[in-house]
Amino acid sequence: MSTALPPRTESSTPGRSGLPKQAKIRGEAQVWLTGMGLALALTLAAFLLWVIVSNGLAVFWPKRITEFTVRVGTQTTTIAGELVSRRELLTNEPGKPVVSEVHIFTGNKDVYKNAFRFIDAATIIAESQPLDLIEVERLEYGNAVGYPVALKLRGADKKIESIPAEDSRFPSELNRLISETNDRWDVIKSLEKGKIGANAQKIKRLENERKKIPAGEQGVLDADIAKLKSEYQELAKQAGVLRAKQNEHKLSIRLASGESKDILLGKIVEVFQPNRMGLLSRIGFFFHRMWNFVSDNPREANTEGGIFPAIFGTFAMTLLMSVGVVPIGVLAAIYLREYAKQGPLVRGVRIAVNNLAGVPSIVFGVFGLGFFVYFCGGSIDRLFFGDSLPTPTFGTGGILWSAATLSLMTVPVVIVATEESIASVPRGMKEASLAMGASKWQTIQRIVLPASVPGILTGTILAMARGAGEVAPLMLVGVVKLAPTLPLNTEYPFVHLDQKFMHLGFHIYDLAFQSPDSEAARPAVFATTLFLILLVLVMNLSAILLRERLRKKFKTSAF
Amino acid sequence: MSAITSLPQTAGSVEAMKPEKGYISVKDFDFWYGTHQTLFKVNMEMPEKQVTAFIGPSGCGKSTLLRNIKRMNDLVDGQHHQGDITIGNDTIYHPHLEVTSLRKRVGMVFQKSNPFPKSIYENVVYGLRVAGVNDRATLDAACEHALRSSALWEEVKDRLSASALGLSGGQQQRLCIARAIAVKPEVLLMDEPCSALDPIATGKIEELILELKKEFTVVIVTHNMQQAARVSDLTAFFYLGKLIEFDTTLKIFTNPSLKQTEDYITGRFG
Numbered sequence: 001m002s003t004a005l006p007p008r009t010e011s012s013t014p015g016r017s018g019l020p021k022q023a024k025i026r027g028e029a030q031v032w033l034t035g036m037g038l039a040l041a042l043t044l045a046a047f048l049l050w051v052i053v054s055n056g057l058a059v060f061w062p063k064r065i066t067e068f069t070v071r072v073g074t075q076t077t078t079i080a081g082e083l084v085s086r087r088e089l090l091t092n093e094p095g096k097p098v099v100s101e102v103h104i105f106t107g108n109k110d111v112y113k114n115a116f117r118f119i120d121a122a123t124i125i126a127e128s129q130p131l132d133l134i135e136v137e138r139l140e141y142g143n144a145v146g147y148p149v150a151l152k153l154r155g156a157d158k159k160i161e162s163i164p165a166e167d168s169r170f171p172s173e174l175n176r177l178i179s180e181t182n183d184r185w186d187v188i189k190s191l192e193k194g195k196i197g198a199n200a201q202k203i204k205r206l207e208n209e210r211k212k213i214p215a216g217e218q219g220v221l222d223a224d225i226a227k228l229k230s231e232y233q234e235l236a237k238q239a240g241v242l243r244a245k246q247n248e249h250k251l252s253i254r255l256a257s258g259e260s261k262d263i264l265l266g267k268i269v270e271v272f273q274p275n276r277m278g279l280l281s282r283i284g285f286f287f288h289r290m291w292n293f294v295s296d297n298p299r300e301a302n303t304e305g306g307i308f309p310a311i312f313g314t315f316a317m318t319l320l321m322s323v324g325v326v327p328i329g330v331l332a333a334i335y336l337r338e339y340a341k342q343g344p345l346v347r348g349v350r351i352a353v354n355n356l357a358g359v360p361s362i363v364f365g366v367f368g369l370g371f372f373v374y375f376c377g378g379s380i381d382r383l384f385f386g387d388s389l390p391t392p393t394f395g396t397g398g399i400l401w402s403a404a405t406l407s408l409m410t411v412p413v414v415i416v417a418t419e420e421s422i423a424s425v426p427r428g429m430k431e432a433s434l435a436m437g438a439s440k441w442q443t444i445q446r447i448v449l450p451a452s453v454p455g456i457l458t459g460t461i462l463a464m465a466r467g468a469g470e471v472a473p474l475m476l477v478g479v480v481k482l483a484p485t486l487p488l489n490t491e492y493p494f495v496h497l498d499q500k501f502m503h504l505g506f507h508i509y510d511l512a513f514q515s516p517d518s519e520a521a522r523p524a525v526f527a528t529t530l531f532l533i534l535l536v537l538v539m540n541l542s543a544i545l546l547r548e549r550l551r552k553k554f555k556t557s558a559f
Numbered sequence: 560m561s562a563i564t565s566l567p568q569t570a571g572s573v574e575a576m577k578p579e580k581g582y583i584s585v586k587d588f589d590f591w592y593g594t595h596q597t598l599f600k601v602n603m604e605m606p607e608k609q610v611t612a613f614i615g616p617s618g619c620g621k622s623t624l625l626r627n628i629k630r631m632n633d634l635v636d637g638q639h640h641q642g643d644i645t646i647g648n649d650t651i652y653h654p655h656l657e658v659t660s661l662r663k664r665v666g667m668v669f670q671k672s673n674p675f676p677k678s679i680y681e682n683v684v685y686g687l688r689v690a691g692v693n694d695r696a697t698l699d700a701a702c703e704h705a706l707r708s709s710a711l712w713e714e715v716k717d718r719l720s721a722s723a724l725g726l727s728g729g730q731q732q733r734l735c736i737a738r739a740i741a742v743k744p745e746v747l748l749m750d751e752p753c754s755a756l757d758p759i760a761t762g763k764i765e766e767l768i769l770e771l772k773k774e775f776t777v778v779i780v781t782h783n784m785q786q787a788a789r790v791s792d793l794t795a796f797f798y799l800g801k802l803i804e805f806d807t808t809l810k811i812f813t814n815p816s817l818k819q820t821e822d823y824i825t826g827r828f829g
Contacts, residue, residue, distance in 0.1 A: 342636075426673070428669060428671055428673035429673055429675060429676075431631065431669065432674075432675070432738075433675070433685070433689075434631070434634065435629065435631060435662055435666075435667040436663075436685055436686040436689060436742065437659045437660070437663035437686055437689060438686075438689040439689070446689070450676070
């Protein structure tokens with residue numbers, strides 16, 4: 001090898017002492033080159049991950065509220081809010097003084113019309129962090145920030161009793177009432193979604209049946225329908241009473257800028273005092289908020305509340321996709337590797353399969369819409385759901401068609417990985433099986449497939465990672481901004497494959513580009529991205545664990 | 560003739576004779592891999608319940624012939640043959656013969672031990688399972704019998720459910736023999752069964768072969784002259800795809816008819 005190297009300088013003579021040194025130097029340069037490549041890739045990936053993780057986690061951290069006193073001309077105002085950033089405005093005029101700005105989250109969107117504000121740093125004359133300031137998380141209009149004034153309780157005789165904030169009963173009473181209203185929301189939800197929903201379904205089913213039977217005999221069903229309808233009235237009344245109760249009591253606060261504001265307790269999620277929190281309670285609150293984000297339904301055009309339906313939808317769709325893609329991919333790989341006569345045709349098929357992975361995903365979306373949704377779904381509707389036409393059941397986007405479309409998109413990954421692992425099963429093992437009188441299929445079933453399971457799982461992991469992060473095709477075949485129910489719930493028939501669903505990837509896109517208030521949506525974008533990555537990570541890790549277990553089993557013990 | 564003087568007496572019975580009609584008959588057999596001919600007009604008769612050894616330098620076609628006896632070469636693309644091989648009275652190339660049923664009649668042990676990544680028990684009963692036997696008692700009996708016959712029972716009887724891959728090389732090879740004989744084949748083919756083993760393990764396998772020939776017709780390919788001399792009753796010498804000399808082991812190793820055979824056995828070429 002060393003003789004192939006040309007002498008680099010005239011002085012270096014191609015001798016036994018010169019060449020090894022030269023070769024060594026060249027080798028080191030290559031180590032540096034390859035190392036730099038890796039370092040570059042790792043740095044970029046780490047930077048991206050850092051941006052997502054730090055921004056995503058910061059969303060849950062309870063920030064202190066700062067009160068700014070601002071003087072413009074002779075007018076002095078105060079304004080309170082969480083500090084978002086301090087920044088200097090770019091200027092290209094030389095000599096012009098640099099203008100620096102403070103970006104704060106003021107909350108109180110209902111009063112200020114905007115939850116964020118920029119203040120010219122030069123006008124700020126004082127900054128403080130008063131301990132009394134509270135932040136109120138609400139069901140509507142985002143958070144409110146201000147000083148607590150009083151709790152206005154409406155008694156049975158419609159008289160209003162006021163508990164001022166200085167009263168020692170104030171904090172405990174406030175917390176008690178808020179948890180009471182929150183519990184009442186749960187009751188209302190289960191009443192409206194559960195009982196009333198089931199009732200409505202029953203009525204719909206009966207009415208469909210009623211259409212089918214001749215006019216003279218409809219009386220039997222009419223009675224049932226009337227009974228269900230009166231039940232519905234009763235339930236709706238109950239819900240109405242509960243809802244009215246939610247509006248009984250109010251919390252009145254005074255904003256830092258002086259305005260007063262009464263907030264219905266029924267609209268409050270929780271109240272906290274960020275400036276009074278110690279480190280431990282801050283950490284506790286951090287996890288509490290994170291849990292709420294993961295487990296709650298979204299509110300306020302998805303910018304507030306949680307992402308539970310999106311997490312669940314992503315998980316269910318990815319699982320459904322894997323269930324679809326793995327058998328098809330494995331069967332195709334078995335045919336290509338074990339049965340097909342290796343030749344130009346098979347090579348062509350293999351190239352075509354690999355190239356399928358390069359087709360833009362939106363093209364798969366369009367195909368899914370045309371083939372799965374309109375053709376397959378439309379046919380299913382005509383055959384089985386003729387009653388409810390023209391309202392489509394399967395003839396519109398849904399979780400099943402999304403999973404099918406993504407299966408189609410990710411099938412090359414599974415085929416390639418499975419083929420490789422089938423090819424790596426030792427020939428001797430296959431021969432031994434055939435030599436024992438096993439047929440080809442028996443050999444595949446008993447020897448080749450068990451040995452390829454780790455490779456198949458690798459393919460599944462890759463497919464899942466790609467499928468879970470995909471957005472574009474889903475927009476055409478079934479993902480929605482807000483799905484009222486989960487694709488898997490307690491309502492008959494429990495699994496609703498025809499239903500539209502929410503997806504974390506689409507949720508990110510929706511928050512970032514479709515949101516009415518992009519500034520307010522920004523934290524949620526990062527947090528959602530973080531949880532999408534976490535979800536993919538969790539699914540991959542479980543597949544990897546399964547694979548390692550199988551590998552171990554495969555290597556050392558009974559299989 | 561130094562190699563021969565150092566030989567132990569052949570284990571093959573002295574009265575072994577080259578038969579007129581054997582249990583396995585190879586008739587005018589030619590074989591090609593694609594356009595490359597590897598066997599030329601081979602004719603031989605291998606007697607029942609005796610050990611026939613194939614010797615010869617690498618690439619001489621002995622393994623090819625061995626693999627053809629159970630049609631393992633069917634797996635190779637572009638192979639074709641002329642002539643015929645019969646086992647008992649059945650021609651193995653009969654168009655109505657299912658190749659899996661032929662392979663059940665003819666067991667094979669490979670050069671490199673190739674146990675399945677399953678338990679010892681499942682390895683031994685694999686042939687029965689693929690034949691559709693699932694009765695536990697039958698399988699247990701067959702497993703024990705096969706392991707006893709391959710002199711492995713005492714070593715593994717307490718860990719039948721452990722992975723076969725945890726056994727030593729020699730044990731693995733005996734397990735492969737057990738696996739091959741568990742289905743009670745008529746013929747047992749061995750393709751250099753000891754080439755990857757140490758002398759002690761080799762000794763055990765050789766003893767085993769002498770036991771096995773009471774029940775099975777054994778054909779063994781070996782590169783080890785002493786081994787051929789120790790275990791076989793008949794020896795066939797192949798060279799460049801042709802059967803050069805085929806006779807009783809005693810005759811081949813003490814008084815071969817051809818100079819070429821003598822040169823190979825004494826190590827002057829090959």
